[in-house]
Amino acid sequence: MESLIKKRLVPVDLLYADLPEAANDNPTTNAGPVLVPLVALGEPMDRVRHLQDTWKGRVQARTQAAFHAPPVVGSISRDRLVLESGVAAACLAKAAGKKWIKTRMSEEVSRRWDARSVDRLKRVVRQTSRKVFYNPIFHAAFRRARTSRPESIRLDRITRLLGPLGEGLRGLDIGCNMGYMTHAFQRLGVDMTGIDFDPYHLSVAEALSETYQLNSRFVCCHLQRFEPEGEYDVSIGLSVLYHLFFNQEQRQPEAVANRVGRLTRHAFFWESGDQPEKEIALIRTHAGLSEYRSLGVTHGTGKTREFGVFLRPGTWLSKALAARYEKQFPRARQRSVVARLK
Numbered sequence: 001m002e003s004l005i006k007k008r009l010v011p012v013d014l015l016y017a018d019l020p021e022a023a024n025d026n027p028t029t030n031a032g033p034v035l036v037p038l039v040a041l042g043e044p045m046d047r048v049r050h051l052q053d054t055w056k057g058r059v060q061a062r063t064q065a066a067f068h069a070p071p072v073v074g075s076i077s078r079d080r081l082v083l084e085s086g087v088a089a090a091c092l093a094k095a096a097g098k099k100w101i102k103t104r105m106s107e108e109v110s111r112r113w114d115a116r117s118v119d120r121l122k123r124v125v126r127q128t129s130r131k132v133f134y135n136p137i138f139h140a141a142f143r144r145a146r147t148s149r150p151e152s153i154r155l156d157r158i159t160r161l162l163g164p165l166g167e168g169l170r171g172l173d174i175g176c177n178m179g180y181m182t183h184a185f186q187r188l189g190v191d192m193t194g195i196d197f198d199p200y201h202l203s204v205a206e207a208l209s210e211t212y213q214l215n216s217r218f219v220c221c222h223l224q225r226f227e228p229e230g231e232y233d234v235s236i237g238l239s240v241l242y243h244l245f246f247n248q249e250q251r252q253p254e255a256v257a258n259r260v261g262r263l264t265r266h267a268f269f270w271e272s273g274d275q276p277e278k279e280i281a282l283i284r285t286h287a288g289l290s291e292y293r294s295l296g297v298t299h300g301t302g303k304t305r306e307f308g309v310f311l312r313p314g315t316w317l318s319k320a321l322a323a324r325y326e327k328q329f330p331r332a333r334q335r336s337v338v339a340r341l342k
């Protein structure tokens with residue numbers, strides 16, 4: 001403990017903890033503690049309520065004490081900061097809207113944290129005169145960078161649903177932009193490929209992959225011209241398909257949905273444009289991903305969007321995800337959000 005270095009600022013969204021997971025949640029691993037991202041615990045207030053239920057009122061005293069002693073990061077694993085203590089304090093910090101919090105870490109962990117270089121990213125930013133990023137960058141040098149979508153609500157909800165099921169899967173992020181979700185899924189153990197047709201965005205994604213040392217692959221191409229290496233267990237298409245459905249491929253939205261279906265074995269995480277019902281109907285009908293679960297609405301870039309997951313009926317992963325959905329998401333969110341948008 002003497003070697004602890006005080007007051008290292010770290011991004012809340014990279015904090016992970018060993019938490020118990022119920023045996024039937026994950027058919028692929030044994031029951032027992034699993035490494036769970038704090039974001040996986042969902043919207044932070046849900047986490048706080050969960051802690052209150054679990055600890056029956058003792059949470060206040062404990063967390064107050066925890067606030068006096070910053071959380072301790074015990075190790076770094078796959079660009080995740082694994083907490084040794086202070087889980088409640090970290091959750092409450094996130095609930096309070098903090099994006100970065102003070103932690104303590106050993107010299108060794110601190111050295112590894114500092115070894116994450118942003119030299120390549122800085123070069124890309126200089127060359128492209130980039131001023132605004134779509135999503136946050138988890139490195140101190142870019143802590144104050146302007147972002148179009150600073151919120152982590154999508155990541156929170158996806159990771160809460162996916163939990164430990166991601167380990168060992170193959171994934172595809174369609175319209176990945178700077179690779180925010182690609183990297184997040186890679187941290188959860190999904191072997192990720194990100195595609196985007198904009199080389200400017202991909203140069204940032206690739207530089208970040210180097211910073212985070214995550215080895216995600218990125219391919220610069222249009223979705224309809226992408227040559228996949230096999231099938232993907234999960235795919236992601238956040239705020240992107242509406243461009244293809246209604247602007248780029250106006251005469252062939254069915255072919256776009258069909259393409260998503262052929263690329264996706266089990267589940268497709270999706271966020272809409274401003275015609276969610278039309279997008280849902282296209283995906284359910286033409287991608288064969290006919291089961292839809294709403295994960296709520298989001299409010300990025302000034303728009304209200306539908307956000308959810310499509311499942312291919314009957315596969316082992318879709319069954320596991322459907323079971324987790326029942327458990328992890330309160331009843332209110334299971335109502336069709338699309339209906340409320342009308």
Ligand SMILES: C[S@@+](CC[C@H](N)C(=O)[O-])C[C@H]1O[C@@H](n2cnc3c(N)ncnc32)[C@H](O)[C@@H]1O
Nearest residue numbers: 175176177196197198221222223238239240243
């Ligand atoms: C609104 S951004 C969403 C970025 C990311 N999915 C997210 O939600 O954080 C849409 C992204 O899709 C990409 N895109 C649009 N049409 C595409 C296409 N036909 N093929 C590949 N990428 C595309 C754009 O370049 C852009 O980076």
